[in-house]
Amino acid sequence: METGTLLEKGNFLKINAKDNVLVALKDLADGAEIVFHDYRFPLKTLVKAKHKFGLTDLQPGDVITMYGVKVGLATTFIEKGTALTTENIEHASSEYSLGHDRNAEWSAPDVSKWAGRTFEGFHRADGTVGTGNFWVVIPMVFCENRNTEFLKQAFLDQLGYKQPDVYEAGVAQLAELYKAGGSVDDILNADIPEDKSALTQNRLFPNIDGIKFLTHSMGCGGTKSDADALCGLLAGYITHPNVAGATVLSLGCQHAQVSMLKNEIAKRDANFSKPLIVLEQQSEGTEKTLMQKAIKQTFAALMEVNKQERRPAPLSKLIIGLECGGSDGFSGISANPAIGLVSDIVVALGGATILAEFPELCGVEQELADRCVDDFAAKRFSDLMYTYNKRAEESGSGFYANPSPGNIKDGLITDAIKSAGAAKKAGSSPVVAVLDHPEKVQKPGLHLLCTPGSDVESTSSEVGAGANVVLFTTGLGTPTGNPVAPVVKLSTNTALQQRMPDIIDIDCGTIIDGRETLQEVADRVMEYIISVASGETMVKADQLGQDDFIPWKRGVSL
Template sequence: MPAEKHTYIQIHPADNVLVALTNLSAGTPINFGGHTFTLHTPVEAKHKFTIAALEPEAPIHMYGVLVGKACEHIPQGTALTVNNIKHASDDFKLGSRKTNWVVPAAADAYRDKTFMGFHRADGSVGTANYWLVIPLVFCENRNINVLKEALSAKLGFAKPRGYESEVDNLVEMYRSGKTAADILQADLQLSPEAQTTKKLFENIDGIKFLNHDMGCGGTRTDSDSLCGLLAGYITHPNVAGATVLSLGCQHAQAGILQTEIQKRDPNFSKPLVMLEQQKIGTESKLLHEALKQTFAGLMEANQQQRQPAPLSKLCIGLECGGSDGFSGISANPALGYLSDILVGLGGNVILAEFPELCGVEQEMSDRCADEAEALKFMDLMRTYNARAEADGSGFYANPSPGNIRDGLITDAIKSAGAAKKGGTSPVTDVLDYPEKVTKPGLNLLCTPGSDVESTTAEVASGANVVLFTTGLGTPTGNPIAPVIKIATNTAVFNKMPDILDLNCGTIIEGEETIAQSATRMLDYVIEVASGLKQPKAVILGQDDFIPWKRGVSL
């Protein structure tokens, strides 16, 4: 049965604030806990208000954890703002293991289901089949772009947008004597997309070109991490093979990349083209060799075809960006329920964005399967936050202006809701960036909260699908893994249908339960993993790729 619709809710019995599900005006009667009081101030949807009056330094609890403290006297029924509360979170320490959990009953319906994927020699299964062209250092970005211009359109992988004809119209208006005011008032309609060239290699989803600004000039730690990240992409199940261009003198050496590849796949056998410009000589020789060897590799990669695979071969990255006050009560818990289903089936899920686990460290460390992993998680959290604070911007500074505007006014409030994506299963492994997932179950991966850096890292660690919740809307995608965008509220889903795939606002409106939303989402994941549907980020060619420099990025 659908959930009942309410205008405000208490998320956890220990919470001393309520969340408005619709805009509430001052004077609105609130019936809670057998008592009635009226709102002292208006409260916008997604924002929180006090159940009882709070004095300065009084703790504020949401999701059953400390998320802030009062800065001043806050009357009963008052909206929480950045002016009357401040970030606060509980300390954490090594506790006892709390790894008991129950696999959702809904998992039974998926035990015999499969998706159609690309089976790799290492036993992994891809949800897509891409060829990569990668620079080991930013000096090769121009050569990468030349290869992109030469290959993409001719092989049928370019994505024409249709905007060129709009520019033609603007040029014609200018030539005909139209003024700037005329142009600004013109109603330009996007022309139908030009006919795309038929793909030459039918079993290849595309060639992806991963430009970046790293590889030399920074710290050796950053260049080594870059090699690990790139190795994660080259060995990824969604990748059939790769072309790598190196200058030769940079920190990120080809030998380091080869070592990182061997760490992740000791029996690596995919076609791999490695070319060094300072050895080959002229740009022309380099590019001619790259074109020939890449084309030969594409011919080999095209032999791969989709075959049935169990859902245990899915590795789902859990991500959120442009979060709002509904994220933690609609889309994120739905992802958590889906995560528990997949873990119950033997699959993998990755929960990252460590700045957005601030305040829930005790719960997450207690859920670690053994003490060694719990200690590793706590150490990563403390070290990361200390680095941030040393630069004057601790985890407390994570919420963006958009987060704050839509109800996430402290990092702990944001984190408590973000952690819901990880469900309730035990943490089987804790990974530092850019380590690879090797154990089934829930994996914690140290990344920034920054959407693209975190998504880039999750995919490098093995995510072959990414589920991305958003309350404000974001076009974020990834070059090789389908990123499925899930709205936390119906308003943003209706406003931005060109970049959002699924809507969990139905939970807020009482039309659907969290479990129903999760299984609807999982059914969509299976279709995407099988190549039957394309998320909007894939259709738009939203190939966001940003390696993390291990300095401070929240």
């Protein structure tokens, strides 16, 4: 990446030598002189930080190049120094094919400083290691959400896992103010206190990190493929290294049958031995009978699971999900490439990483296909991308519609621009396997997992595939978490970290202003991962009780 000069260094950036646009690192005024190598010209418009402007004149139909790839087409004449917007460029990406030579060779990073390092984890019978120890309660169908919620109310408070009601005292105060005759202005101007009680109480079972309740809106009424996918995802959570055991509530008549769930569990772990409690309401009879059995059997299982303890594990047991949400124009030059370096480190150590969100890989298909270790993986990736986009188009949309209003406002004005930056999360290691939701990671190395770009659906799927830690970059701020895997939130810019410190774990804006290099941030992230994986640090999403879980209903989300 090349920085330019505008009175001082660090005001704009050329990401790749092939690019014909520059990225503003700060707000640049209309008329400001740009000096970059042999180029010297005044800006023709205001260019806000994170946005792009032309390095040369562009005619209608000319290709816009960023990150060294095609990311759009000019729709009008664009004079150099003019900000690129949705009014003067449109989404476009390069065609790709499988006829290219494989490019799966790579120069692995020096990981000598990490060799021999360990984290304190929970060792499972299948050889995986958890970064946490959770019990999950799962309904097979939305009809059982009510009973699942009753179990949640019954267990969390009594066992010491209930999150504090931080705003309950505030509502109580407003209620008293209203009863005393307070006006609307009195209510709006009241100082609402927060309950600052501890996030965790004295737990009855200290070796169990939590009991999680994975309610959802699926299980019946959809297609058979919906039921199959749901059972596969739920099996991924039950067999997850961070999960010690599960209570499953079934109604009985739904499409997502318990037999299907057990078959999916066997696919992922043929010698599955975790405690699994399965109760069917239509067989048990009354709600009281069902709930009493669920409570007693779950409590007895928790007594046994509590005997498990953390023990040292090599970093090769890490499975890292690579995720982004609320992305901005800095994502592809700060947080995303930083965790791309982390991905390379983990892979070089013998661990696994997962890159998902296929709508946000539009335009970089050729690079990723060429990095696949064999033709089978490359073809599967190509087929999944084509099929997904075709289904989206049949629904009246397409990958081009992926950028959200927030993305566009902060510089990601085409899907290809967003995708080229999003792909930086994958680093440079070979792609060892391409997975389709809800398949599970079975080997070390970088994996591509077909999911939507929707934050929670994609994160839910990555964890279902086995991620025991998720690295989640954000430029605009999103609170996404997960019930059983820690989601580490990394800001692409320092202003976000300062504005929303309650959701951001690591600031990567230090890369933008030159305080740190990409490698220095990657090393800092590695240290943080080890601390989180060892149970020493609780990520912000877990502190907030952000247990987001949404199964992907295929073909609906971008």
